[in-house]
Amino acid sequence: MQFHLNGFRPGNPEIAPAIGAPVDQNAPPAEVDVLIVGCGPAGLTLAAQLSAFPDIRTMIIERKDGPLTHGQADGIACRTMEMFEAFGFAHEIKREGYGVNEVTFWKPGPQGGIVRSGRVPDVEEGLSEMPHIILNQARIHDRFLAVMQNSSHRMTPYYNREIVDLQRGDESDDYPVTVTMKRLDADHAGKTETVRARYVVGCDGARSAVRTLIGRSLHGDSANHAWGVMDVLAVTDFPDVRHKAAIQSAEEGSVLIIPREGGYLTRFYVELDQLNENQRINEKNITVEQLIAAAQRILAPYTLDVKDVVWWSCYQIGQRLCDKFDDVAGDAPEGTLPRIFIAGDACHTHSPKAGQGMNVSMQDTFNLGWKLAAVLTGQARPSLLETYSAERQTIAQELIDFDREWAAMFSERPKGADDADGEGIDPEEFRRYFIRQGRFTAGTATRYQPSTICGDGATQALAVGFVVGMRFHSAPVERLSDALPLHLGHEVKADGRWRLFLFAGADDDGTGASRVARLCRYLAEDAASPLRRYTRPGHDIDSFLDVRGIFQQRRDALAIEAMPMLLRPPKGRYGLYDYEKVFCAAPNPQEDIFAMRGIDRAQGAMVLVRPDQYVAQVLPLDATAALARFFDGFMTEPGAT
Secondary structure, eight states: OOOOOOOOOOOTTTSSSSOOOOOOOTTSSSEEEEEEEEESSSHHHHHHHHHHOOTOOOEEOSSSOOOOEEEEEEEOHHHHHHHHHTOOOOOHHHHHHHEEEEEEEHHHHHHHEEEEEEESSOOTTOOOSEEEOOHHHHHHHHHHHHHHHHHOOOOOOOSSSSEEEEEEEESSSSEEEEEEEOSSSSSTTOOOEEEEEEEEEEETTOOHHHHHTTTTOEEEEEEEEEEEEEEEEEOOOOTTTSEEEEEEEEESSSEEEEEOTTEEEEEEEEEEOOOOOOGGGGGOOHHHHHHHHHHHHHHOOOSEEEEEEEEEEEEEEEEESSSBBBSTTHHHHHOOOOOEEGGGGTEEEEESSTTHHHHHHHHHHHHHHHHHHHHHHHBGGGGGGGGHHHHHHHHHHHHHHHHHHHHHHHHSSOTTTTTSSSSBOOOOHHHHHHHHHHHHHHTTOOOOBBBBBBBTTTGGGGBSSTTTBBBOOOOEEETTTTTOOGGGOOOOOOOOOEEEEEETTOOOOOOOOOOHHHHHHHHHHOOOOOOHHOTTTOOTTSSSSHHHHHHEGGGGGGGGGGGGGGGGGTTTTTOOOOOOOOSEOSSSHHHHHHTTBBOOOTOOOOHHHHHHHHSSEOOOTHHHHHHHHHHHBOOOTOOOO
16 A cells, blocks of 8 residues: 655545545535445445545435445455455455355265265365455445545445436536435435436346336346345354355255354355245245244254344345346437446346355446546546446346356255156256356456457467456566565556556566567657556556556566666655566466466566456557557547547
8 A cells, every 4th residue: 555645644544635525414415426326235336436536526325224234145256355455455354254265065865864965165276366255245335435434525325315216318418417316314204305417326226216217127037936044143063054055955945054254153045935936925924933944954954053043034036137237228329328327236136146146246336437437537438338338238147147057056956866867956966066167156257358448369378367358367476676575466456547567578677678668668758658648637657557567587686776767657746756566476486477377478468457457458568559559449638528
C-alpha cells in the first residue's frame, strides 16, 4: 500500500480525506452519476469500486432498514478472494473465515447407513494463491461498507427505500434517467423521493424491480426439487462435520455439509421431498423441525443433536436467466447505448450447490464498475458499456448450464452395488464430476471472448500461462528496490487503472537499447503512445496505464537507478520517485514466474491486464503499434468531444 505521496498525513491511511457534505439520510441528492439499487454483494461491490473515484457521485439504496446481519450465501471462491485483494481486505476474510482444504464423499453402505467413499482436495494445486473460504455473507458486506465509508465520499447506503418507477428520458439531458423511490421507514412511510441519474444499476435480487421496469424477465425452469438450508450449533458423532462433505443416502436423500467460521457453526443443505408439478416451496409449509429430522435420517447411523438454529430457509432449485443485462431493446435505433443495467440475481438465478451465486454476482459488477468509471471520467467512449452485457451474459449462461447438471447429480439417487445397470448415479461418477469442474467452482474458468477490450491471443505463445480473456494468474516475485517477496497479481488494485506488465527477455536488464528500455521510451515519449495520448493533463504518468517491469536476473545483477524513468517515475506534487514498479523472478526455481506462467525466456512479452484483473492481450515487447491500436478502439483523448 502506497501513501504520503502528496505530503505526510497522520492516522489510518485507508481513510481518505473527506470531500463534500456528510450523507443526510433524509435529503438524498437530486442528481447523481450512478444510482445503485440494492445492497447485496453485487451492489456493494459496485459501490465500493465507484467510491474510489472522487469525481463520481454514487448513491446506493436498499429497501431493508439496515445492513445484513447473518444467513444467506457463505462460500467465497478463490477467484473472489483474488478480487478482495484488489479491494484490500482479502487478509481479513482469510483470517476470520473457514478455509476449505478437502472434500469428502459419502455413499450408502453395504449394510445400510452411509460410508465414506473418497476424499479430494477442494482446490487443485497451483490454481490460485488464494484459498476457498467460508464466511457469513454479512461479514463480506461489512468489508465493502467499510471501503465505502473510508472513501473520500464517506459513502453510506440510503436504507428503507424502494424503487417504484424508472424512466429513461432524452439523451440530450445530462441526467436522462429519473428514479422515483418510496420511503419504507415508519417516520416517512409512503413519502416519495426523486433522483435523476446518468446511469442506474439494478442489484435488487431475483424479484428485481429494476428488471421489471425495463421490461426484462428471467427465463428458465424451477425444478421440482425442494431443499432446506440451516446454520446450526450441534453435537454430532459424524466424523467429517469439519469437512466440506457431500452425503448421498440410499433412500432419505442427500446432504451437503459446509463447516462455518469460528470452529463450531455448521451449515447443512438438506434435500427434502420432491414437489409436485407446478407446486411452490411455500405450499409445503416446511418447518425447521422437519429440516432437522431430514438431516438426522440422512446421516444415520450417526447422530445429530441440534442445540441452536442460527438461520434457516427453504428454496426450490431453479435456473433462470435474462437474455440481456441492460435496457437496450432489440428493436432500439442503431447507436442506442445502455443507461440502465441489471446484475447478480436480478439477471441470473440458480441453486446454491456450486457456491457460485454470490461470487458470480460480485464479478458482474466488478466487470461493470471500471467501465462506468472510465466513461464517466471521460477516458473511454460510452460504447464501452455495451461490453458488460455481452461478456457477463455469456458467463451466466455457462453457470446456468453447469448448475443444472450439478444440482441434478446431487439430487439423483445413488446406485448400489447390486443395481449397477439401473437408474441413479454412480457415487464415483459424482466424485469425478466434482474434480473435473473444480476450476469452474473456484471461479477461475471464466474466459472472455475477443472484443474491443479483449485481444485475439494471436501471440499467446509468448506467455501461455497468462491466457487472453482469463484472469491474471498471479505468481511470486521479488521487488528490486527493497527485496520484498510478494505476489505480482496483488499489484492490480480496484482503482480503475490498466496494468502493462513487461516481462523482459533473458539478456534484458532494462538499460541502453534493450527491448524493455526501448518500449519504455516509446511509451513515455512517442506522440502515438497510448500513455501520451490518454493520460489526462496534470495527472500522474501511471494514472491511466500502470507499467511494471519483471526481469529474469537476480536482484544483485540489476540496478534500480539504471532502470528507465517510466519504471521509477516521479509523481505527486513533490515529484517523489515510485520505487515499486520493478521486480525480479523469485530466487526459488520452483517459484520462477517465467517458468510458472510459460513466458518465452528469449523474447519476453507484454501482458496487458484490465482493471478487473483479466488479461486483455499478450504482445511482443516491440509490438508498439498493436498496443496503440488496442487502446484506440475504445479510449477517448483528453478534451475530445
